[in-house]
Amino acid sequence: MTRRTTTHPDLTRPETGALFFSTWRVGTPVRQRQTVEAIADTWQRRPWPADGLLGYHVYTGHDGSTLLHYSQWRSEDAYEAFVKTHRQERVDEIDVAVPGIERLWLGRYRHHRSGGREGDTRVPGCVVIVDVEFEGPDPDRQRAWVDAVFEALESEPTPHPGGIAGHFHLSTDGTRVLNYAEWESAQAHIEALAAPGDGIGSATELWHRVQNWPGLKSSTVSRYEHALGLVPD
Incomplete structure (x- = not known):
């Protein structure tokens, strides 16, 4: 049943x-x-x-x-x-x-990579979907972009405490990456977006690289x- x-x-x-x-x-x-x-x-x-x-x-x-x-x-x-x-x-x-x-x-997607604080047992109060589209299919570009996001996250000097985990998925047609991000609350995500920088993440060179990746067509964020x-x- x-x-x-x-x-x-x-x-x-x-x-x-x-x-x-x-x-x-x-x-x-x-x-x-x-x-x-x-x-x-x-x-x-x-x-x-x-x-x-x-x-x-x-x-x-x-x-x-x-x-x-x-x-x-x-x-x-x-x-x-x-x-x-x-x-x-x-x-x-x-x-x-x-x-x-x-x-x-x-x-249609495949799970590719997840990251978060080890041992974090918080229940998400908000799920944020980051939908990234590239100009044409390129599986290598999908994976390389996700790896670049993780590099930027790992070097982030001021991570917002409301973030729980990010789960990155690759579309089977090679054109998109979808991040299913778990947050403590919608307000925590709103505060993180309002922090200095262009979206989530500080104004670092690594985040600039992510946001200006060659072939990046669009990126939308929905709660x-x-x-x-x-x-x-």
Whole structure:
């Protein structure tokens, strides 16, 4: 069966072979809550759909309009089998409950590298998604950019204490990097952004290098709150 949980996902599960992030626009905070409950109801009234699905989590955007979806799979094949046999009936039922949902984007990723304070057991109060896009596919560039971020973080003279961990994912098409960053609170992240420098990080040469990487096309930052976890019972 399907069990609802408030526990955040473990972003470093070794058995995860494929990760999917997607966003929906629903329009208002009320519709955000309605959609979360429609997803929960639709899933909980059905058996867990596949052994290959490890967990499915939904987050409400602090913009009051969007939802972020994150799912962990053993393989892309397991996901494709779910799409063929189970996905559409669930989507249809959710759309009946909350008409007019806009499904904006679906991305396929692999976990690449995580970092944080060793032994930090704080529960994130805010999840910050940093979505970086490059000009064209280049897996070597993806990895090199993430390594440069870690160099800058490790040399950071004034790290904000509200940061918990960062989990970097590489898109399978070679064009994007997505950082799922765990923060103690949204306010802590807002304060870190307001500190001297251009975004998170001090005004160092290493951060300048990260922010001006050759081929860097765009970078967006969005804050979310964990709203729903669904796992096999």
